[in-house]
Amino acid sequence: MSRWARPARPVAPIAVALMIIATWWLVAHNGGSGWVQFLGDLVFGALFIGIFGPWVVVTSAKVAVRSAPADGVAGMPVELRVRAGTRLRIRPVEPPGIEVFVGPVGRKGSVDDLVTLVPVRRGVRGTVTLDIASAAPFALQWWTRRVQLPLPSLLHVSPRSGRPRPPSTSPREDVGEVRNRPRTDAGLPRGARPYVSGDSRRLVHWQATAHAGKLMVRELEQPSAAPVTITVDLPDDPEEAERIAEGALGTVTQLLEGGGPVLLDTLEPSGRVLAPVADRRGAGRRLARAVARAGGAEAT
């Protein structure tokens, strides 16, 4: 990231400004008129500030990401709340996004504005790279600076949900079994207990809740269905890896909608992870964290 700003397409404005100043000064100098030279000096001052003032504004601009969602989907817009102390034009670079003006309208202090990112691929992002630009105070020359801002929380960009592919291990029986498998939240009830954070809302036991006066959920016996393991081996080619991840997510989503338990086997930066996924969001996060395995092929 650059600490200093650089001018955007500077040749034409600077060349024109220099030409104006040189011509003006030549006319003033040889015309023998002090007022013309004085006016030329004023014009020079205005052009100087108009051309180099934005450098100061952009270099000293303070921009911060105030809030960001924890999850996103590749190809879908993700909105960040960005705070800027001065009016800036922001173009998200990594992940890419939509160019937008942020900062105070009028002479108020810092304000929050929405910046929309459209991540192309899955991944876990702790920072966002933005091109911030300004032409203040005279809008004669734009200067830009690339900044990398930390996100308040990690942004998990899951892959798009691709076409699901049935698990390859037990083709025919599993298909029928999966479709007829009882839901994981519909096992044999064992009792009721107070609700704790993370419990599915489908497990709320309304009668017990009404009786106890607080939210109660059912405790079920172990689900009867055997989990399906989805192993995702991603290749080095990012396009291919994205395609495989999308297919894996589609498959996992379909399996979850069928009600069966799913184990997702991925390679993450910390190592191999084999763990159940409860919903699409969890699967998306796992796939967002997944990295390529050397010689990896695809989901199985």
Next chain:
Amino acid sequence: MRALDAVRRANMPGPPENSIRFRVACLGTVLASIASCASVDEVSRPTAVAATALVSGGMFFSHLTRTRPPGWIKVVVAAGAMAAFVWFFHSLTSAVVITTIDSPLGLLLISVLVVHSFHVPSRRDLLFSLAASAGLMAVAGAQAIDLSFGLYVVAWACFGLWGLTEMWTSSSGGGRISVAGLVCALAAMSAAAAAVFLVLPAPVVASRVSFLAQAGAGGSVGVPGALAGDTGSPAQLSRAGSQSSPIRVGGYLGFAGSLNTALRGNLATTLVMQVRAQRPSYWVGETFDTWNGESWTESRGGSRPLRETSPFALPIPVGDVPLGQSDLQTFYVANATADLVFHAESAEELWFPTSKVFYSDDGTIVSPIGLGSGSVYTVESQVTTPTPAMLRSDSSAQTLLPETQAQYGQLPHAYPRVLALAQSITAGDTTTYDKVQSLIDWVGAHTHYSLDIPPLPAGADTVDEFLFGNRVGFCEQISTSLAVMLRSLGIPAREAVGYVPGGYDPITDLWQVHADDAHAWVQVWFPGYGWQDFDPTAVVPPSNPSPGATALKDVAGALRRVPWVPVVAVLAGAGLVVAVVRLRRARPATWAARVARDAERAGRRAGRPRRPSETLVEYAATLDELAGSGTTWGRLASSVEASAYGGREPSPEAQRAMVAEARSTRVRRPVGAGVRD
């Protein structure tokens, strides 16, 4: 094809500019530049008024049609611009003598601005208006010769800066520069402009571009060729000279047929003229060759008329060696002065607004018309600028004619004491230059300058009185003494009168010559270089300088040089801005704060200020109790607290009503009751 594409791209209409403020600011810059042109008579007042109306109407039309400009408007604008250019080149080529392109250029730019104003739909078009107004300001500035033009510059600059900041607001979707940022930007802009102003050399007078000659309001003179100046009388010395007085040249008595060295007018401080010149010079008016012990006169026997069309080719003055550097000077007469045509030494060409001038062999030029305010003339001189070494080693074999030598060596009588003194001073000197310098050094070391000296006794010789009396005098006596000492040594010398260069104004690039810049000095003849100026008064210290009076004079002089109109205008503008900002900051930001402020104000007036520990509701209850009737304050305070702490905002109409009610409700102090505390 590539060029065609580029042209097509350049002609693609930009997005419509919706900012009314940006448009108004651009209109302001254009109108300011048109007004500035009118102020320097670049265009006539009716033309300026018509252009103002058309540009305003055009801008309004452009704003209305900004989203869908009619198709024909571009054709009309192009045709109008073409017609303006055709007229411009026609007016240049049809003129018999091109003296200046300024006036047609101003009209051309105004025409283009007027035509263009009808098709200004986008930001780029408005920016063109800004730039074109800068060009028009430059055309006007080329004609401006005084600081009052600064008012137009300030107005134009304010509109221009406003327009540029509005352009940023428009292009950034509402971004505005903070007051601090604006101040910083202005300071940086001023610093950049000042740095360039300080670094760049001063403008030089253009050679062969513009030879101004214009008759002013001087009226006619009594006898053409005679000098309008008055030789003065002791009765006139008690008052400063003015245009209307007999001493119509600012109080100086020397711009006449003779120079009485015993008299000194009370010089006014009025601006006499402004000079645009390539270098500062002593602006010589006339010279005197005959000394009678009290006054100088000229023996040239009157001026002879030069009947030519301007420019006048001036003969070489007697004894002059016109081999110096060309020096072009333009004189702008500000107040009626003598009918002398002042110039740098060795004038050789003159642009003058008459078909006749009077010329003397010594180089004196006399105008046949009175030179009043508005008169302008241009002189080209060949100024010799030899160094002391060159003058010291002057070995030219050129000599003056015997009668000329006698003319410039004339003395009314023998000056034995003066001769002895001069010889003793120059005893060790072998060259003319060394002798002149030795005499000047002696004068500087042994005499003092003062305007306050008693009148000379009747029949007394000025030089004898000065050199062997109290040795206190003014420039006429000091220079005359040097001239007489030189003549006594056989060195040709003469008395010259005119003006010192005056103060230099870096803004206008003009030398400001005031009436009290009138001066007398000595011209000494050198065979190889002609007449050279020597000013002995410059080295003479003032007599008994009074620190207080000197300081006061310096302060007064400094204050006189301050361009008060622009300074006061800028200060007033800055003060207004500060006052508005402070007022806005002091004003409560919300309706609730306004109601609370009014409640506290009403309580203070009733002698019951709010205690620090009191809530607004408690205080309002006290006020209602004091008022004795109603619960107005309580109701208002409840609404304020509900807004501040409960988040229940009343409608805007209700807010306005409550603010108005709080403003109009008074709490009267109960009769006979003390202040409740």
